[in-house]
Amino acid sequence: MTTSTVFTTTDSPLGALLLVGELGAAGLTLTSLSMPGAPVAATGARRTPEAFADAVAQLDAYFAGTSTRFDIPLTPGGTGFQQRVWRELDAIPYGTSTTYGAITRALDLPRERVQAVGAAIGANPVLVVRPCHRVIGADGSMRGYAGGVERKVALLSLEGTLQPTLL
Numbered sequence: 613m614t615t616s617t618v619f620t621t622t623d624s625p626l627g628a629l630l631l632v633g634e635l636g637a638a639g640l641t642l643t644s645l646s647m648p649g650a651p652v653a654a655t656g657a658r659r660t661p662e663a664f665a666d667a668v669a670q671l672d673a674y675f676a677g678t679s680t681r682f683d684i685p686l687t688p689g690g691t692g693f694q695q696r697v698w699r700e701l702d703a704i705p706y707g708t709s710t711t712y713g714a715i716t717r718a719l720d721l722p723r724e725r726v727q728a729v730g731a732a733i734g735a736n737p738v739l740v741v742r743p744c745h746r747v748i749g750a751d752g753s754m755r756g757y758a759g760g761v762e763r764k765v766a767l768l769s770l771e772g773t774l775q776p777t778l779l
Contacts, residue, residue: 618660644737647759680706697732
């Protein structure tokens with residue numbers, strides 16, 4: 613059986629999420645998860661919500677606060693360097709945050725490579741599932757996020773890393 617590109621959308625506290633994947637004999641692998649403001653298209657893909665039932669259930673449990681991790685098969689992608697950085701993202705525990713510099717040091721890269729690390733983090737195609745939202749500036753500031761900084765803050769608040777802002 614050949615693979616086909618499939619997609620679905622699901623509602624979340626962050627707005628509609630677009631899930632794109634590859635469906636083959638072994639099942640579904642997630643290629644991307646994006647939200648409004650993040651540039652990912654499902655060109656040529658077939659809407660197949662049933663293929664994403666498990667992924668959507670895991671996302672729903674995460675947003676409900678009843679699950680702290682994902683077990684969704686991901687489609688390999690990215691350069692070798694991006695994959696190294698993404699493995700570091702996958703290792704950041706729920707409810708914690710780290711910095712771009714700390715990831716650079718963990719990869720045993722020179723300090724001047726921090727921008728390359730930031731670019732690789734920004735190229736993460738599976739938002740929420742691969743927790744790039746857990747990476748913040750060394751001064752505690754919220755640096756960019758493909759889904760928007762306000763959604764990064766919302767995710768970190770959901771995980772208890774940040775206290776919600778009171779009005």
